[in-house]
Amino acid sequence: MLDPLLVPELREMLNDSDVSAMREFCAIFHPAVVAENLGALVTAEAWKVLSQSPLQRQVEVFEFMELDRQIELVSTLEKAHLSALIEEMAPDDRVGLLRNLEDDQVELLLPLVAQAERSDIRKLLSYPESSAGALMTTEYASLREELTVREALAALHSQAPNRETIYYVYVLDEARHLHGFVSLRKLILARPDSLVRDIMDRDVLSVRVDEDQESVANKMARYDFIAMPVVDDENRLVGIITHDDVLDVMREEATEDAHRMGAVAPLEESYLGTPFHTLAWKRGIWLILLLVAGFGTSSLLNLYDGVTEQHEWLVWFLPLVLASGGNSGSQSATLIIRSMSLGELNRSNQNRIIRREVATGVALGTAMGLLALVFSVQYVPWTHALVVGGTIALVVTFGTTNGTLLPIMLRRLGFDPALMSNPLIASLSDALGVLIYYNVALLFLRSV
Amino acid sequence: MLDPLLVPELREMLNDSDVSAMREFCAIFHPAVVAENLGALVTAEAWKVLSQSPLQRQVEVFEFMELDRQIELVSTLEKAHLSALIEEMAPDDRVGLLRNLEDDQVELLLPLVAQAERSDIRKLLSYPESSAGALMTTEYASLREELTVREALAALHSQAPNRETIYYVYVLDEARHLHGFVSLRKLILARPDSLVRDIMDRDVLSVRVDEDQESVANKMARYDFIAMPVVDDENRLVGIITHDDVLDVMREEATEDAHRMGAVAPLEESYLGTPFHTLAWKRGIWLILLLVAGFGTSSLLNLYDGVTEQHEWLVWFLPLVLASGGNSGSQSATLIIRSMSLGELNRSNQNRIIRREVATGVALGTAMGLLALVFSVQYVPWTHALVVGGTIALVVTFGTTNGTLLPIMLRRLGFDPALMSNPLIASLSDALGVLIYYNVALLFLRSV
Numbered sequence A, B: 001m002l003d004p005l006l007v008p009e010l011r012e013m014l015n016d017s018d019v020s021a022m023r024e025f026c027a028i029f030h031p032a033v034v035a036e037n038l039g040a041l042v043t044a045e046a047w048k049v050l051s052q053s054p055l056q057r058q059v060e061v062f063e064f065m066e067l068d069r070q071i072e073l074v075s076t077l078e079k080a081h082l083s084a085l086i087e088e089m090a091p092d093d094r095v096g097l098l099r100n101l102e103d104d105q106v107e108l109l110l111p112l113v114a115q116a117e118r119s120d121i122r123k124l125l126s127y128p129e130s131s132a133g134a135l136m137t138t139e140y141a142s143l144r145e146e147l148t149v150r151e152a153l154a155a156l157h158s159q160a161p162n163r164e165t166i167y168y169v170y171v172l173d174e175a176r177h178l179h180g181f182v183s184l185r186k187l188i189l190a191r192p193d194s195l196v197r198d199i200m201d202r203d204v205l206s207v208r209v210d211e212d213q214e215s216v217a218n219k220m221a222r223y224d225f226i227a228m229p230v231v232d233d234e235n236r237l238v239g240i241i242t243h244d245d246v247l248d249v250m251r252e253e254a255t256e257d258a259h260r261m262g263a264v265a266p267l268e269e270s271y272l273g274t275p276f277h278t279l280a281w282k283r284g285i286w287l288i289l290l291l292v293a294g295f296g297t298s299s300l301l302n303l304y305d306g307v308t309e310q311h312e313w314l315v316w317f318l319p320l321v322l323a324s325g326g327n328s329g330s331q332s333a334t335l336i337i338r339s340m341s342l343g344e345l346n347r348s349n350q351n352r353i354i355r356r357e358v359a360t361g362v363a364l365g366t367a368m369g370l371l372a373l374v375f376s377v378q379y380v381p382w383t384h385a386l387v388v389g390g391t392i393a394l395v396v397t398f399g400t401t402n403g404t405l406l407p408i409m410l411r412r413l414g415f416d417p418a419l420m421s422n423p424l425i426a427s428l429s430d431a432l433g434v435l436i437y438y439n440v441a442l443l444f445l446r447s448v
Helices: A006-016 A019-028 A031-038 A043-050 A055-063 A067-076 A079-088 A091-098 A103-112 A115-125 A149-162 A184-189 A213-223 A243-261 A276-303 A305-310 A318-341 A347-376 A382-412 A422-447 B006-016 B019-028 B031-038 B043-050 B055-064 B067-076 B079-088 B091-098 B103-112 B115-125 B149-162 B184-189 B213-223 B243-261 B276-303 B305-310 B318-341 B347-376 B382-412 B422-447
Strands: A140-143 A165-172 A178-183 A227-231 A237-242 B140-143 B165-172 B178-183 B227-231 B237-242
Touching (some): A006 A019, A006 A043, A019 A043, A019 A055, A031 A043, A031 A055, A031 B213, A043 A067, A055 A079, A067 A091, A067 A103, A079 A103, A091 A115, A103 A115, A140 A149, A140 A237, A149 A165, A165 A184, A165 A237, A165 B184, A178 A184, A178 A227, A184 B149, A184 B165, A213 A227, A213 A243, A213 B243, A243 A318, A243 B213, A243 B318, A276 B347, A305 A422, A318 A382, A318 A422, A318 B243, A318 B276, A318 B318, A318 B422, A347 A382, A347 B276, A382 A422, A422 B318, A422 B422, B006 B019, B006 B043, B019 B043, B031 B043, B031 B055, B043 B055, B067 B091, B067 B103, B079 B103, B091 B115, B103 B115, B140 B149, B149 B165, B149 B184, B165 B184, B165 B227, B165 B237, B178 B227, B213 B227, B213 B243, B237 B243, B243 B318, B276 B305, B305 B422, B318 B347, B318 B382, B318 B422, B347 B382
Parallel strands (some): A140 A165, B140 B165
Antiparallel strands (some): A165 A178, B165 B178, B227 B237
């Protein structure tokens, strides 16, 4: 929590150059709290405070800093210090940062980092972004199955200082094939002379290194793990993904979906951290696309000019007709896209879902059509009201169907279904709505 | 993962009444996997398989079952067995289930449960839904600060079997005031004769028992904890919230937001688990509201009938004008609402964000207005195109402003800002769009 009292205190320490107070500040608070409060200072000041602490603490706080602050520090810190910092960072956090630096910056940095760390970095950088491999850390605790529980606990004791977690331990053979899993709690409760082999779980749930992070997050949510093992295609353990990273992924993915659904190209940083021109562009690009689509609808209306001239009242209900199609389509698209993100919608239940949405569309369409009929008869004669009601019924049915099918098609084609945003659905519904409205009107008014 | 081979195997076990195979099935797989595969059977069959296992295992699997399956089991199981099951469940899972039963069902069940468990249940049930208190478990590990590390480890060994986690341990005094925190890793690495008091962290981050679950989730995401302590207003520890529950909260909250943003009243269960009529109602209620709003726009257009008659071409661009307002408003509302959910937007930066959004609105409005001018001059004389361009500029500027201010106002009034859904924003923009469009046209065409 950003403590309103801490920041002035920090400024005072800086004014007085009170080194021991700075060191104490960084030592007593949780590193996330330190990072957050340092965030209120400019980078040079923040670094002046942090640099009084031992390297280990510097790294802990650095890992909790905002990405743009980290990037700024990378370009200002002295190279020798920077490489020491990077060597000490957790492999997943380190790679997360390096992925966001310019390529030539990375190439300048890497030679300064120790050989072992360097090859670890290169390996993790080679996995595609948003894959399990890009998310995992290589600092996991592991054991051999022939150890006794007593030996296992001693081994964990020596692994503890530089493992991301020692609460979940993986049982591997010489070639690092994943054979089992045992929790520290189970080890503590077991008799000291039992064998790891006899107490471990053999049915280890794992994810593949190339698996998408969203699917990893859904599995973690299902199984309640502190960490999930990541294996290659020969079932060799290559890393683990921890609960905190999954929480971040879930936030990111939900934010990305929300932005896409609102027709904003996803932001790479926080809303406030995104520069004005980037934000304007990520919105503008969609507004332009939707504007072009809007002119398509204009051309259609242009074609029906004669009808409008004869039946001026059609214009009164035009926004209503178009909105109804957009609204019902947005509802379906929202439900379908969210189900997909949660991993609920898959090939096996897809047709059932489509049938259900179409049925919902027909039910809602009928109800809304009747309501529209009742309302519009207040404005126009009932023959005209029938046109409005009938159009609304059709538009809602089609809107629901399109809102269902379009995201499913997008995903089938390999795109993110959330690209089928509410405004885009509304915009496609507009054109369809005009076509339906004017044709219903023509058919009906001619036959009356 | 739902294994396509396991379900037929289960059916075979049931046909052969192969009790030992059923027991083995429940023993070797992860309880979540067992629950998932049992989900493919009808409740009576699923229970037949599960009931062969020891009570402890039954509970582990039961906790991973879907809520509707749990509820069905509650009403079919024999009362004595049911109360044993409920006594064994984790306090948070148990209360999560009881909250979803009818009140009279709960009152029938509670007297069958042991006294200690019963008062724990009543206490947890008393916290409001979606509060930290409703989410927490009371089975946490705790120590006294005067213990040595050796004594602490021995104490944890005896607490381990019935604590949700022993990896995070809280240091309490006699009155359960929270004085410190120590991780099991730190205890393992410490010298056996050091005192807990000397190695514990004294700056313990905690949440208040009445804090909203969204705020709890945001803190957990920030601090990367496995568990977060929950305290009352005198800093006494009353429970802990674990990482897996926070992951569920984050999924739920993101889904609720997404549904609201798409104008669907949030579903209480999964999309597929929601009955047809519930789903239709949760959509229909919004569609009706938006339909009524749509008739408001119709009334406005009705007033401008004379203008439409004189300038038929205005109709061509009507959908375009209305869509532009709705689209830019949806973008702003999406960004603002998501920022609020992530805890980024607060009182201190609210005005800065409003200014920034208004500036974005002006910039985007100007750009879109110019583009609209260029496009529309293909259809109409340039005097008319100026009306279209000018209107689009105003509509986008106002849309952005409204999309920013409306969710902020909603929150100020104590409502969920996500109620300001994309369709609702679009619908409000429609009325405003008509007003702007016709007034710009009247002003401009009169002066030309």
